Amino acid sequence: MSRTPEILTTQVGIVGGGPAGLMLSHLLAKAGIDSIVVEKRDHETIRTTHRAGILEHGSVSMLVDSGVADRVLTTGHKHEGIDLRFGGESHRIDFTDLVGEAVWLYPQNEVFVDLAAARERDGGQVYWSVTDTAVRDQTTDTPTITFTGADGRAREIHCDILVGADGSHGVSKWSIPQDQRVDNFVEYPFAWFGILVEAPPSADELIYCNSEHGFALISQRDANVQRMYFQCSPDEDVDEWTDQAIWAELQKRLDGPDGFQLKQGRIFDKTVLRFRSYVCEPLRYGNMFLAGDAGHTVPPTGAKGLNLAFADVRVLFESIEFFYSTGSTKLLDTYSDRALQRIWKAQNFSYWMTSMLHTRADASSFEHKRQLGELAGVVASRPGSAYLAEAYTGWPNA
Numbered sequence: 001m002s003r004t005p006e007i008l009t010t011q012v013g014i015v016g017g018g019p020a021g022l023m024l025s026h027l028l029a030k031a032g033i034d035s036i037v038v039e040k041r042d043h044e045t046i047r048t049t050h051r052a053g054i055l056e057h058g059s060v061s062m063l064v065d066s067g068v069a070d071r072v073l074t075t076g077h078k079h080e081g082i083d084l085r086f087g088g089e090s091h092r093i094d095f096t097d098l099v100g101e102a103v104w105l106y107p108q109n110e111v112f113v114d115l116a117a118a119r120e121r122d123g124g125q126v127y128w129s130v131t132d133t134a135v136r137d138q139t140t141d142t143p144t145i146t147f148t149g150a151d152g153r154a155r156e157i158h159c160d161i162l163v164g165a166d167g168s169h170g171v172s173k174w175s176i177p178q179d180q181r182v183d184n185f186v187e188y189p190f191a192w193f194g195i196l197v198e199a200p201p202s203a204d205e206l207i208y209c210n211s212e213h214g215f216a217l218i219s220q221r222d223a224n225v226q227r228m229y230f231q232c233s234p235d236e237d238v239d240e241w242t243d244q245a246i247w248a249e250l251q252k253r254l255d256g257p258d259g260f261q262l263k264q265g266r267i268f269d270k271t272v273l274r275f276r277s278y279v280c281e282p283l284r285y286g287n288m289f290l291a292g293d294a295g296h297t298v299p300p301t302g303a304k305g306l307n308l309a310f311a312d313v314r315v316l317f318e319s320i321e322f323f324y325s326t327g328s329t330k331l332l333d334t335y336s337d338r339a340l341q342r343i344w345k346a347q348n349f350s351y352w353m354t355s356m357l358h359t360r361a362d363a364s365s366f367e368h369k370r371q372l373g374e375l376a377g378v379v380a381s382r383p384g385s386a387y388l389a390e391a392y393t394g395w396p397n398a
């Protein structure tokens with residue numbers, strides 16, 4: 001095997017073949033701009049990893065209007081509201097009535113399948129299963145990605161613009177010298193215990209439940225598979241939980257005078273999902289730009305992670321297209337500030353939903369009752385509910 005790296009040249013080099021990287025590559029190709037994506041995992045591993053499930057209407061439009069696929073409209077499920085459940089009672093937040101919008105239940109796996117198929121259909125260059133990825137020369141006119149391909153061959157991608165779309169554990173963000181970035185973050189003293197279940201849906205829409213025993217989320221995948229979560233300790237060991245104990249814990253949090261009962265079934269996946277809120281500022285270092293989880297992460301309570309990744313891509317794509325069509329860096333220079341406006345709104349919403357719905361182990365009776373007062377204020381009136389409805393379904397694009 002040759003030790004001399006193969007040199008590849010392109011306009012935009014993208015690290016990461018998740019939703020952000022593949023969507024950006026797709027939009028660039030449509031605009032006649034070349035890109036190469038490098039992804040460390042294989043197609044099957046990404047396809048079978050369960051993550052986000054709720055798409056804002058703007059994310060759905062990006063998939064459909066840009067010609068990725070319209071399967072989201074045929075196999076996804078439109079949700080026009082959610083239930084907020086507290087004190088054992090459910091209160092529907094009617095998105096369509098409040099803000100005239102909705103969200104779609106369409107698992108991230110399907111988004112990935114659509115994006116990967118679109119890249120293959122359109123002849124996009126994606127290197128799967130790469131190793132040893134590194135980025136260098138970000139502050140020069142030829143930022144470079146180095147990696148070893150699945151065939152064992154060392155390669156270098158020389159590009160004009162390098163995009164770090166490599167998620168929260170990628171290499172791009174950490175390549176920015178510490179004195180050139182600010183890491184804003186907050187940790188939470190809890191995590192989510194997530195299960196996948198073979199069962200019919202317990203409800204038509206998502207139920208976000210606050211109870212004295214902790215938070216629970218009853219979500220769906222399709223007619224036969226459901227996704228449910230309950231608040232747990234970040235160091236919870238899934239193997240210590242029997243299926244019977246999991247169902248008892250979930251049901252306890254949902255119990256109420258209305259007699260709501262979960263539809264149980266075979267649990268075939270158990271995971272503990274740890275999370276924190278994080279924003280890297282700025283989302284740029286020289287000619288390298290960060291998009292999606294590479295630049296920021298949110299707790300999953302507001303269902304914003306995947307949607308924010310797409311929102312970044314929309315802003316970054318416009319900036320790159322403007323650069324190639326006019327030669328001006330004006331929009332690239334403001335990418336970080338413009339993307340951060342939505343990111344901080346989503347950070348606030350995700351933080352708010354998380355702190356309103358979860359129970360802290362050390363919460364006083366004052367804190368617990370204050371939380372119930374906050375929830376009552378949200379469901380009591382249209383103005384109380386409207387902020388939640390607008391934020392959950394997605395703010396209009398700036």
Ligand SMILES: Cc1cc2nc3c(=O)[nH]c(=O)nc-3n(C[C@H](O)[C@H](O)[C@H](O)COP(=O)(O)OP(=O)(O)OC[C@H]3O[C@@H](n4cnc5c(N)ncnc54)[C@H](O)[C@@H]3O)c2cc1C
Binds near residue numbers: 039040133292294306
């Ligand atoms: C377990 C889990 C559950 C989640 N659940 C929800 C949810 O319910 N709702 C919600 O809204 N959000 C959820 N999220 C967040 C959501 O999945 C992310 O916000 C979304 O995937 C962001 O897309 P992305 O493309 O920016 O990053 P990613 O999807 O993380 O994609 C980044 C890609 O880069 C690749 N990569 C990393 N390092 C390298 C490297 N060195 N070289 C090459 N490639 C590399 C990774 O393999 C990955 O495929 C969840 C996340 C996790 C981890």
